[in-house]
Amino acid sequence: xxxxxxxxxxxxxxxxxxxxxDIPGIDGQGLTFLCARRDIACLASHYSGPEFSSLPREQxxxxxxxxxxxxxxxxxxxxxxxxxxxxxLSASSELYQLLEQGRPLFQEALNRLxxxxxxxxxxTWDLQQVLREIGSQSDIVxxxxxxxxxxxxxxxxxxxxxxxxxxxxxxxxxQFCEVIVGCLRPLAVDLQPNALASDEMVMNVAFLxxxxxxxxxxxxxxxxxxxxxxQLKFRGIGPLPPYSxxxxxxxxxxxxxxxxxxxxxxxxxxxxxxxxxxxxxHLAAQSHPDRQTSSEPPQVELTQLRRAxxxxxxxxxxxxxxxxxxxxxxxxxxxxxxxxxxxxxxMAGAPHG
Numbered sequence: 001x002x003x004x005x006x007x008x009x010x011x012x013x014x015x016x017x018x019x020x021x022d023i024p025g026i027d028g029q030g031l032t033f034l035c036a037r038r039d040i041a042c043l044a045s046h047y048s049g050p051e052f053s054s055l056p057r058e059q060x061x062x063x064x065x066x067x068x069x070x071x072x073x074x075x076x077x078x079x080x081x082x083x084x085x086x087x088x089l090s091a092s093s094e095l096y097q098l099l100e101q102g103r104p105l106f107q108e109a110l111n112r113l114x115x116x117x118x119x120x121x122x123x124t125w126d127l128q129q130v131l132r133e134i135g136s137q138s139d140i141v142x143x144x145x146x147x148x149x150x151x152x153x154x155x156x157x158x159x160x161x162x163x164x165x166x167x168x169x170x171x172x173x174x175q176f177c178e179v180i181v182g183c184l185r186p187l188a189v190d191l192q193p194n195a196l197a198s199d200e201m202v203m204n205v206a207f208l209x210x211x212x213x214x215x216x217x218x219x220x221x222x223x224x225x226x227x228x229x230x231q232l233k234f235r236g237i238g239p240l241p242p243y244s245x246x247x248x249x250x251x252x253x254x255x256x257x258x259x260x261x262x263x264x265x266x267x268x269x270x271x272x273x274x275x276x277x278x279x280x281x282h283l284a285a286q287s288h289p290d291r292q293t294s295s296e297p298p299q300v301e302l303t304q305l306r307r308a309x310x311x312x313x314x315x316x317x318x319x320x321x322x323x324x325x326x327x328x329x330x331x332x333x334x335x336x337x338x339x340x341x342x343x344x345x346x347m348a349g350a351p352h353g
Contacts, residue, residue: 001048002048002090003047003089004035004090004094005026005045005088006043006044006088006248007067007070007071007082008042008081008083008241009043009081009109009110010078010080011078012041018033018036019034019041021033021034024066024069025046025066027047027049027059027062027063028066032044032070033045035095035099036099037100038099043071043080045070053086067085068240074241075117078114079110079113079114080241081106081109081242082242083247083249084247084250098250098327102327105329109246109329113245113246115210115212116189117208117238117239117240118208118209118239118241118243119236119237120194120204120206121180121184121203121204121205121221121234121235121237122234123180123204123232123233123234124202124235125200126230134172135165139164140165144161147161176232180203180224184207184217184220187216187217187220188207189208190207190245191205191206191207192208192244192245192331193206194244194332206245214238214239217236221234246329247330248329249329250325253325258312260308261307264305272316276313283305287305314327
């Protein structure tokens with residue numbers, strides 16, 4: 001795999017051309033550079049190596065930290081629109097093509113993100129201590145005594161006890177989260193829950209805040225830390241680029257997939273975005289479980305329809321010819337498990353600017 005690794009999109013004040021930066025590239029390969037086209041630029045570096053999905057865990061983490069170091073440097077100069085980790089374009093000409101094709105979309109996003117940063121707030125607890133406290137609850141004590149007193153209680157009774165413990169854990173976690181988010185939400189423009197990487201995590205939420213309110217959020221975290229004392233520990237990670245709220249995803253259109261998507265939605269080759277949306281809404285309504293009159297599953301799953309519509313909408317917004325890119329700016333969904341979730345979890349303990 002060889003080409004230009006993309007970190008993100010930034011505003012440009014130097015017109016068209018290349019500007020080399022004194023910043024190490026991904027995995028220490030060369031220096032990064034700005035590839036500018038009018039008023040926007042692509043932050044990139046040359047890459048030669050295997051697919052990122054095939055790298056060992058330790059090397060992936062090292063590359064991710066390199067990626068983040070470049071992005072944090074770019075943040076010091078102005079707003080930055082992150083690219084999905086592992087994005088590589090094969091030719092330099094494709095960098096200019098990407099900028100030209102995605103310019104309206106990139107400009108709108110950069111304007112929207114001009115004065116904001118991402119702060120991730122992680123709250124953890126001492127799981128063993130919490131389990132000891134739950135173990136002293138009267139209903140849990142009674143269930144354990146029943147199992148101890150009746151050797152034949154069996155697997156069902158033990159499973160029921162486990163479910164009771166989990167339900168109590170979930171209730172506590174929910175109560176804590178409601179208090180924490182209630183305190184921090186007024187400071188944020190937006191928020192995005194992230195998956196919990198372990199049972200020790202109580203909360204893992206990304207907050208999009210104005211740069212000028214960063215000190216307020218950090219002060220609020222100190223107050224929460226004092227309020228919960230030994231119950232919870234808090235960690236604020238950032239400021240970061242808005243990874244959880246706006247990440248550029250770039251791909252080349254797959255002719256067979258596009259044809260299949262149009263066929264699924266009953267559309268012709270030259271369909272517009274409005275036509276895609278109308279077809280999706282019509283078919284999604286027919287496939288909705290509430291509209292089904294029999295026990296037979298619907299012929300088309302809603303997720304299939306959504307993916308087909310997303311693909312065609314991306315093509316409609318970015319079509320410039322047969323060699324066009326599919327460009328989308330996405331926010332992380334809670335039900336997504338990012339390719340690098342394990343690395344992000346380990347990275348949470350690393351120092352940030």
